[in-house]
Amino acid sequence: MKRMQADNRKQEQGHKVIRLRMDAGFFFERAVRSLDRHRYDKALKYFRLAAEKEPDNPVNQCNLAGILSEMGRFEESNEVLERILQEVDSHLHECYFYMANNYANMDDFEKAEEHCLRYLEEEPEGEFSQEAEEMLEMLAFELGRQPRRPRVQPRNRLLRKHEEARECMEAGHFLRATRILEKLVEEAPDFLAAMNNLALSYYYTGELDRAMKTIHQVLQKDSHNLHALCNLAVLSQYQGQVEQRDRLVGMLKKWAPFHLEQMMKLATTMGVLGEHQEAYRLFRHLLKLDPAPDSSLYHYVAVAAFNIGEWSFARKYWRVARELDPKSEVPRFYLNQLVEAESSLQRLPSISYHYQLPFEEQLLQLDQQQRRSIPEQIKQNPLIRSSFFWALNHGDRETKLQVLQVFEWIRDGEVEEVLRGFLLKENEDDDLKRIALYILREIGIKEPCRARLDGREVMIQPYQLAQELPHWLQAWRQVLDRCLGRMAGEYDQTQMNDAEIIWAEFLRQNQPNLPVIRKVEGWVAALEYVVAKLHGLPLTYQGVARKYDVSSSTVGRNVRMLEEVCKVYRNNTH
Known part of the structure; x- marks a missing residue:
């Protein structure tokens, strides 16, 4: 009676009862929190409840199997997997x-x-096919006999080609990887791992529409493919598709990967998407x-x-x-950034998860290198190369x-291929394309190239490249x-070589507001003068002015414009 009166008083005073929505997502979040606290018994309880709430959702069921396996309850894990x-x-x-992993753990x-x-x-070309092949070798060793082979033999040649493509991607040769993967997918359209890597290759080289199309092809074949869902979320964010991005993030947060490689993919994706708290949880778990x-x-x-x-x-x-990794500059760079942030008491913007220096820092360091002696790690580092490809398409x-x-400094076959593709882009600035033609001329290409210039497609022979330079660059090249x-x-x-470096840096720093060249010899004299002074050679304004038949005041005016570049270069080389 007293309880009923109390309830009536609460209703009279306007109290409301707030009901918690205990859906599968609610129990999943509780399970994840328990995992972080190493409370596997509670995590198991909540994963069971999540699976009961959505019995037709294979992700929830796989999460349950995964926690059972992690707790050493391999038989129960297999029962869940069999039920799936x-x-x-x-x-x-x-x-x-x-x-198979569970049975191996049970001997x-x-x-x-x-x-x-x-x-x-x-x-035969599934996501874990390579690991499965390795497991067969291990199991054969344990059983004391030769490895058994599946009745439908895996297409070993295709697997080798896929591995070759992955090696190309790891070395930063994305265009070569793309060609291999395109042929592979055409030959084996159900090879989803190859399709996912093809989507990544398109993404790294800026071919976003083709990347999106490839991702959707994967998801049509396997709607729960984690790699494809992660790639789709990243692309959706980049293209401003907020609703789709948020829906995918919500779905991915309910995923508890069974395999370490999947967990790394999910953690990295969460970081790229700005879901840093979730990324922190996953990386610490890894x-x-x-x-x-x-x-x-x-x-x-x-x-x-x-x-x-x-x-x-x-x-x-x-x-x-x-x-x-004591040789890497990356940890040292960010530790220094952290010191600066703490001393200034300012919150810095979020930083990238790539294990590399920021793109702007890479360019700064490259500016400080000898023009013809870029370190091999800069030429070969796949993350750095991919950032260059990305910046050329989207910067x-x-x-x-x-x-x-x-x-122009790197000058390898893939750079030539990237520049040839750049020449055909419809919405790029013609002056930038003409600079690309100039670089192709410097590389020394032997085959003609197609380009879209002035709204039409043209074929340019190697001997015609000099004629296609931007008007301002022709004079400065002279x-x-x-x-x-x-x-x-x-x-x-x-x-x-120093003359080349100083001149190239002067052009870069003053783009797009270069001074008008009235007399080429006035700049030639100034450039020779600053190189002579850099090396302590005896040369005066008057001497170099007489050599080029220009006035001393012209030389002096141009030298003053070059001096800032010389100061920076002198500091970096001495």
């Missing part, structure tokens, strides 16, 4: 691979082999699971910690990365000019050509 195949999704063939090598073979028969984490993983955890304001943890993880005009200058011609015989190769 029988009642939820018979095409989720990776369940066979997960079951039931015969059944492990049986399920591994079944996975390879169903998915640290606990990985028996030998490398410096890059510690960097990822540090970045996530920094981006959520946990600077003391960021410092801790970057210091570990520095110890593991502003100034950034594209800087990238084109870097490409300055360097004449200067080097007059310096030949009087100066050594190092001094002539």
Whole structure:
């Protein structure tokens, strides 16, 4: 009676009862929190409830199987995986691979082999096909006999080609990887791992429409493909598709990957999407699971910690990365950035998860290198090369000019191919295309190239490249050509290289507001003068002015414009 009266008083006073929505997402979040606190018993309870709320959702069921396996309850995990195949999704063939892992952990090598073979028969080019092949070798060793092979042999040639494409991507040769993967997907349209890598290759080279189309092709074949969903979320964010991006983030946050490689993909994706708290949780979980984490993983955890304001943890993880990889500049750079942020008491913008220096820092360091001696790690680092490709497609005009200058320094076959593709883009500035033609001329191409210039497509022969330079660049190119011609015989190769570097940097720094050239010889004289002074050679305004038949005041005026470049260059070379 008293309780009823109390309830009536609450209703009279306007109290409202707030009901919690205990759906699958609610229990999933509780499970994840319990995992972070190492409360596996509670995590298991909540994963069970999430699976009961959405029994037809294979993601929830796989999460349940995963936590059971992590707790060493391998038989129960396999029961869940078997139920997924029988009642939820018979095409989720990776369940066979997960079951093989569980049987191997129970030392039931015969059944492990049986399920591994079944996975390879169903998915000869599946996401875990390479790991499954390696597991068969291991199981054969344990059983003391030769490895068994699936009844439907995996297409080993295709797997080798896929591995070749992955190696190309790891080396930064994305265009070569794209060609291999395109042929591979055409030959094996159900090879989803190859399709996912093809989408990434398109993404890294700026072909966003083709990347999106490839991702959707994967999802039509496998709507729960984690890699494709992650790639789609990143592309959606980049293209401003907020609603689709948010829907995908909500879906991905409910995913508890069974495999370490999947967890790394999900963690990295969360970071790229700006979901730093979730990225921090996943990366820290990876640290606990990985028996030998490398410096890059510690960097990822540090970045996530920094981006959520946990600077003391960021410092801790970057210091570990520095110890593991003492030759890398990356941990040192970010530790210095952290010191500056703390001293200024300012919150810095979020930083990238790539294990590399920021793009602007890369360009700054390249500006300080000898023109013909860019370190091999700059030429070969896939992350740096991909950032250059991306900037050429999506940067502003100034950034594209800087990238084109870097490409002139690198001068390899893939740069030539990238520039040839750049010439055909419809919405690019014609002056930038003409600079690309100038670089192709410097590379020394032998074959003609097609280009869209002045609204029409033209074929340009190698001997015609000089005619296609921007008008302003033709005059400025004459300055360097004449200067080097007059310096030949009087100066050594190092001094002539310095003339090239100073002139290129002067042009870069003053784009797009270069002064008008009224007399080429006035700039030639000024350039020779600053090189002579840089090397302590006896040359006066009057002497160089007489040599080029110009006035001393003209030389002096132009030298003053070059002096700032000379100061920076002198500081970087002495």
